[in-house]
Amino acid sequence: MLTKSQVKYIQTLNQKKFREENGVFVAEGQKIINELLAARHMEPTAIYATPEWWLHHAAIKNEIPFVHFQEITQQELERISFLTTPNQVLGIFKKPALPDEPLYQQGISLVLDGIQDPGNMGTIIRIADWFGIHHIIASPDSVDVFNPKVVQASMGSIARVHVAYHDLRHFIGEHQEVPLYAATLNGKPLSGFGKVSSAFLLVGNESKGVSRDLQQLAAHHITIPKYGEAESLNAAVATGIILSHIV
Amino acid sequence: MLTKSQVKYIQTLNQKKFREENGVFVAEGQKIINELLAARHMEPTAIYATPEWWLHHAAIKNEIPFVHFQEITQQELERISFLTTPNQVLGIFKKPALPDEPLYQQGISLVLDGIQDPGNMGTIIRIADWFGIHHIIASPDSVDVFNPKVVQASMGSIARVHVAYHDLRHFIGEHQEVPLYAATLNGKPLSGFGKVSSAFLLVGNESKGVSRDLQQLAAHHITIPKYGEAESLNAAVATGIILSHIV
Numbered sequence A, B: 001m002l003t004k005s006q007v008k009y010i011q012t013l014n015q016k017k018f019r020e021e022n023g024v025f026v027a028e029g030q031k032i033i034n035e036l037l038a039a040r041h042m043e044p045t046a047i048y049a050t051p052e053w054w055l056h057h058a059a060i061k062n063e064i065p066f067v068h069f070q071e072i073t074q075q076e077l078e079r080i081s082f083l084t085t086p087n088q089v090l091g092i093f094k095k096p097a098l099p100d101e102p103l104y105q106q107g108i109s110l111v112l113d114g115i116q117d118p119g120n121m122g123t124i125i126r127i128a129d130w131f132g133i134h135h136i137i138a139s140p141d142s143v144d145v146f147n148p149k150v151v152q153a154s155m156g157s158i159a160r161v162h163v164a165y166h167d168l169r170h171f172i173g174e175h176q177e178v179p180l181y182a183a184t185l186n187g188k189p190l191s192g193f194g195k196v197s198s199a200f201l202l203v204g205n206e207s208k209g210v211s212r213d214l215q216q217l218a219a220h221h222i223t224i225p226k227y228g229e230a231e232s233l234n235a236a237v238a239t240g241i242i243l244s245h246i247v
Helices: A004-012 A016-022 A030-038 A051-057 A074-080 A118-130 A148-153 A168-174 A212-217 A235-246 B004-012 B016-022 B030-038 B051-057 B074-080 B118-130 B148-153 B168-174 B212-217 B235-246
Strands: A024-028 A044-049 A068-071 A089-094 A107-113 A135-138 A162-165 A180-189 A198-204 A220-223 B024-028 B044-049 B068-071 B089-094 B107-113 B135-138 B162-165 B180-189 B198-204 B220-223
Touching (some): A030 A089, A168 A212, A180 A212, B004 B074, B024 B030
Parallel strands (some): A107 A135, A107 A198, A135 A162, B044 B068, B135 B162
């Protein structure tokens, strides 16, 4: 049975402050838990699951040491879950350490300026993973990547894409050898760009776009041609369209 | 002051059943309300807004007849709003009549097979609007386009894109003159396709994709090349990427 303090502890992990204090985050659902358990650098500290999940994952208890495994009822899962429809299993994982020296010079990395919506952040991580991008650099005011809704929307891709938070002006200044492309509404049409082997792709806040001072640092401004009336595209969709073109 | 029955009525509109009974839907926030008020075929039945909104929209009371206009407090807005952060104004609008004879033969239309997530549906409507697409045909099991979350995610584009619900097999059978493209995970790479002037683009359910029997009806199967590990792309993102390529 889940104790009151277990329930309370898990609930606090909805807040960034408590995730940082404890160095852990929550992930849920069969697919995402399986992806995280399969990723070498992801360490669970606890797995809470209903009998139907344990039925197919009993072996795991012998495979991973030092983890708190607990069978809980559907009702208990509903008490601790952050999902509208809890799905068999909730895990607590250690926040992974960032790789020592990310090789930003190789390939494409995403630079996110103030992405606020957890769904967008998770979707962007999933898109990065699809296009083989391993590094995302986010401004400090972007949503926390270990927010349960981000973890959920990333559909497990959080296990393969590293997100680091930096002051972007400073970060870009320190990596001037990498060509900087900004997604803007008044740049050169996408069709004017070819494949790119090394680049930072700078994507802006959902309503304000890329901030002006950062736009000025970008050598290339990419715009997705508009044929209709919508004022803008969703930030994650725009990221996907540009990556599909330049990767 | 809002009466109890007003509050109750608005709250019921979160359910499809009551939206259909009353032939209306709810939209919220300055941007979306402004877009809907600007669209000729959108008729409000009631506008509830805080004093700060009325300050800039007082003239509207004389411009549109037969509408219930009411000034409410922030607290009242919070009681009727479906948003986490209510934004000055909530409107009730008549569900627009579908155009008499949509010209599916011209341009590109989207055909959606079981899109479940309101955020995805709204984002797809916004993408369609960006690319100048006016018609979406959705399977009957797709989420209702007048769900408040869909309206919200469409960011006002719902005023310019018509969504009709049809049995897709039947609908496609009746429009065999229009080339059918399906977004799948095992088709021909996107780069193998050029611009398209007339087409149905068939996009599938978030987890199951396009159903098999519909895939078989499609002359062309489009796949977005994958360079990394993610199992799939978000349905709205995939729609945006393919449209960006073929429009």
